[in-house]
Amino acid sequence: MTQLKAFPLRTETVIHALFGEDETEPKSHKVFAIEVSSLNRVFSCGFEAFSERKICGFIPRIENDEIWNELKRKKIVFADFFREETDINLLIGADVLGKLLTGNTVVLECGLTAVETKLGWTVFGKGSCRIDNILSSLSMHSMSLPANKLWELEVLGIASENEKEKDDFNLRDFNDKIKILSDGRYEVELPWKLDSSNLPSNKCLARKRHEKND
Numbered sequence: 001m002t003q004l005k006a007f008p009l010r011t012e013t014v015i016h017a018l019f020g021e022d023e024t025e026p027k028s029h030k031v032f033a034i035e036v037s038s039l040n041r042v043f044s045c046g047f048e049a050f051s052e053r054k055i056c057g058f059i060p061r062i063e064n065d066e067i068w069n070e071l072k073r074k075k076i077v078f079a080d081f082f083r084e085e086t087d088i089n090l091l092i093g094a095d096v097l098g099k100l101l102t103g104n105t106v107v108l109e110c111g112l113t114a115v116e117t118k119l120g121w122t123v124f125g126k127g128s129c130r131i132d133n134i135l136s137s138l139s140m141h142s143m144s145l146p147a148n149k150l151w152e153l154e155v156l157g158i159a160s161e162n163e164k165e166k167d168d169f170n171l172r173d174f175n176d177k178i179k180i181l182s183d184g185r186y187e188v189e190l191p192w193k194l195d196s197s198n199l200p201s202n203k204c205l206a207r208k209r210h211e212k213n214d
Helices: 064-075 094-100 162-177 205-214
Strands: 008-016 027-037 043-052 102-109 114-117 119-124 140-143
Touching: 043 094, 102 140
Parallel strands: none
Antiparallel strands: 008 027, 008 140, 027 043, 102 114, 114 119
């Protein structure tokens, strides 16, 4: 985006939830409006994307001749088959991908699946053919949050043990007190605060206010 000299629409703070329940620290990303199109310019679409200096790690290209020959036999042509660049410059999420799918899929003999999109063909899956001993997995989920929510323990998945016990007790108490009436309606007793002995009576405060009103 720096090379394109594009101007961001806004900045959003997100937490990336990764494989294995790991989460990144809150990070700010600039949001840009971009437009992509197929090589023949027949289709184009626009959407918003986060900026990131490095999107993901190395993603190996298909270099197995058996796979390439099968793709040629089935007349499946990739838009970037002539490029040697391996860095991922744009990652399209599921929120946009669903609008790009044509519904045309081809299961290859090696176990991979070729899927046609309005931008071109792509291949994914685990193949039975020996390709490379390099396996790259990519999993990303962005959780947009207001800035004041990022330091709350509940958002980070950290719950207080006392709060959990209190919630469990309240749920059991609610289930014990609920009644189903003969007409099918429900009847629940009003909840009362526990340890009410510590509640102040406010007798002195009420007397002072009464004296001021006289």
